[in-house]
Every structure is written in structure tokens, then in C-alpha cells.
Amino acid sequence: MKQWSLASRIVSGTLMVVLGTLVVLSILIAAFTRFEVTERLDNSLQEVAERLEFVVGKLDESGKNTSIPGGRIAYLSGVNRRTLAYQIAGTDGHLEVRSQNAPPKLFIPDLKTGFYNAPSFRVYVVPSASGHHYILVGEPDFHRNEAVRRAVLISILPMIIFFPAIWILVRWHVRHAMRPLTCLQQEIRSRGGSNLEPVPPLDLPEELVTIHTAVNLLLERLKMALSTERAFAANAAHELRNPVAALLAQVQLLKAKLAASDHEEQARTIMQQTRRIGRTMEKLLQLSRATSGIALSGESFDLIPVIQFLAEELERENHCIIKISGVNSLLLTGDMDIAGILFRNLLENAVLHGSSGQAVKVKITEDQCVMITNDCVSLSPENLKDLEKPFIRGQTNADGSGLGLAIARQITEQLGAEMSVTSPIPEQTRGVMVSIKFQSSKKNKK
Secondary structure (H helix, E strand, C coil): CCCCCHHHHHHHHHHHHHHHHHHHHHHHHHHHHHHHHHHHHHHHHHHHHHHHHHHHHHHHHHCCCCCCCCCEEECCCCCCCCCCEEEEEECCCCEEEEECCCCCCCCCCCCCCEEEEECCEEEEEEECCCCCEEEEEEEEHHHHHHHHHHHHHHHHHHHHHHHHHHHHHHHHHHHHHCHHHHHHHHHHHCCECCECCCCCCCCCCHHHHHHHHHHHHHHHHHHHHHHHHHHHHHHHHHHHHHHHHHHHHHHHHHHHHCCCCCCHHHHHHHHHHHHHHHHHHHHHHHHHHHCCCHHHCCEEEEHHHHHHHHHHHHHHHHCCCEEEEECCCCEEEECHHHHHHHHHHHHHHHHHHCCCCCCEEEEECCCCEEEEEECCCCCCHHHHHHHCCCCCCCCCCCCCCCCHHHHHHHHHHHCCCEEEEECCCCCCCCCEEEEEECCCCCCCCC
């Protein structure tokens, strides 16, 4: 299933609502602004026409200019494409006076009071007070459209400019509001087999309080179940260790007495199975200790002598060869005994499941990585995936309980290290390589 982020979904949803609202608001503001600007410009046009009407009316009343020779042009200074144009016509529709930027023909042939849309002009027509003339005032469409466009842009542009700021503020607010959820997530993620303590009280909203309570209840149940399981495994192994050791001793004595007899083979089988039971109990004790979190305690120690000691012990027990190379010192912080359990299991796995006669190689690098390799038939990805599960063994006839890698995984997680299992060995066609990468906190002595 595709993963998705709650914070991203809230941010995107909020921004979509805000953007949609701004678009609708911009359209409404643009329409209202256009209406208001048009109305104000019409008022200005009407005011200019009425002033001209007043002047022409005064001239008509004085009788000095009741008939103006047609075709006269009034030249004004500073006229441009935005300047208002005017025409004065008689009642018969004869054009008598016009401004230099007005067309030579009447704006509107039908002289009636009101507003009109003429080619390239918005025109207002009004008769003079005497009724002998008509005044036509025209505003260029260019000027009107420019004024409307500027007014609309002034109204809408701030919304467009501030939208990125809105996006940043919404994103910041959502992230800030989601911080308690992130804290709860980190607390839950830090819980594991070695840490099942309840999540401490957090400053959570009431929607997350129920989740917090449910998680703590679940952790309490898990802690009880795991404690019971660990106690059972440890107690069972402890209780069985002494009887098994006594049984093994008696079987060894019996085998010595039955030497060269028909029952020697049965005695040897009983002894091998008894030893196998003993190794399984030892692994159960190690698993119980590994999951208890003991690896987190302890002081700084050098891992190299521990690996050398374990290698020498396994060479004596299994008549094998373990080659160690790399740096001469690797300082770690933790419990040295639990680190010994970790590498005892890894080295033992490499020896038991490696090809007979082939050396197990241990390489310690300067970047605090320990690589253990052994020769064997390469494993499939499916086998590699299941090997770290408890009581799961690969396709092998060697003795083992299937707990070695599970114990190693538990310990590496507590030590803050990373464990990876690779097969075949890089740049080869066979073998298995187990890598333990420790955190680089201190420099190694070479």
C-alpha cells in the first residue's frame, strides 16, 4: 500500500481550499472593481459634459454664439491618447466644434441624452441649457480599459504575491500542530524488546490522548508477556542444565564401558543428542540475556582480544582455522560478556556451516566494521530473509538450534550497531558474509 503523510495531506487540502477561495474572491473583487471604476469614470465623463454644457449654455443665453461656424477645431496643449475628446453639435446634427482628438464625425448620430459605446470611445451626450446645442464628451476606450485593468491588478495582485507566504505559514502551522504526534511517534518507535517502559506524559491534544493511553496499555501487556516468556526460558534452561550435565557424564561413562561392544554406537548417539540438548539450553539462556537489555550497560572495552579468544577456543574445539586481519584495536561501550555472546554465535555459525577445510575469515576495518566470511554454497534471498528468525535453520545438515543469528540481531540492536547478512560474498559466487557495523564514536588504535 502506498504510504502518505498526514501533514502533507492537511497542508495540500488547506491550500486547495484557500486557493479556491482566493480565486472566487478575486473574481468577485475584479467584477466589483470593474463596476466601481466604470461608474466613477462615467461620473467624471458626465461632470465634464455638464461643465461644457454650462459654458455653451451661457454663450447661448448671451446671444453671442447661437450659431458657431461648422468644422472648427479647438486645439489643446498636452493632448494624448488618454485625453477626453468633445464635440459640440447643433440640434440638426451639424458638427460645429470639436477637440483636436475627436473624430470629424459625430460620436453618436442619434443625439439623445445618455451614455453610449462608440467605436474607440465611451460617450456621454447632454443638451445645452438653451437647447440649441448638444455636447458630446468621449473617453478613449484605451484609457478606460487601462484604468480598469490597473484597478483590478491592484486589488488581485496582493493575493497572488502573498500566496507563497500563505503556503509557508500554513505549512509551518501544520508542522507545528503535528509536533506532538511526531513526539508520540518517536517515543513509540524507541520501544522494543529491551525497552517496554510506558510512554511518558506528553503535551498531546485530546484526539491523541486515547492513542497514548492505548499504547501504554499495550506496552504493559507486552512487557508482562515477554517477562513471563523470558523467565520461563531462563528458569527452564537453568533447571535442565544440571540434570543434562549429569546425564552427559553418565553417558560418557557408559560409552567407556561399552567400548568395542555392539552397544557403543547407541551410546555415542545418546551422548551426541545430550550435547545437542545442552547447546540448545545454552542458546536459550543467551537469548534470554540478549533480550533483557544488558548490552546497554557496561564500560568501554577492546573487542579485538575478545574475538581472538573466541577464535582460539573454536579452533581447539572444532579443529578449524579462523584468520583475523585488520586493525589492532576496536573500542566499544557496553557489556563485554554480551559482546562475547554475539561473536561466539557468529563465529560458531561460520565454522559449523562453512566448507570443511576452508578457513573462516574475520576482517576488522578502520570504520569500525567487523566482517565474518565463510565458504559454502550461496543462499537464496528467501533463505537469507528467514535466517534471523528464532529456530529457523538454513538448508544444512550441521548441528544447530536456529537461534544464533536471532541472538546476534538482538545484541547488535542494543549496541547501536547494524548487522547485514550477504550471500554470496561480494565479488564471489559462493559463501556467506555477516557484517557488523558499529557507530564511530572513538578512534581505533592501530
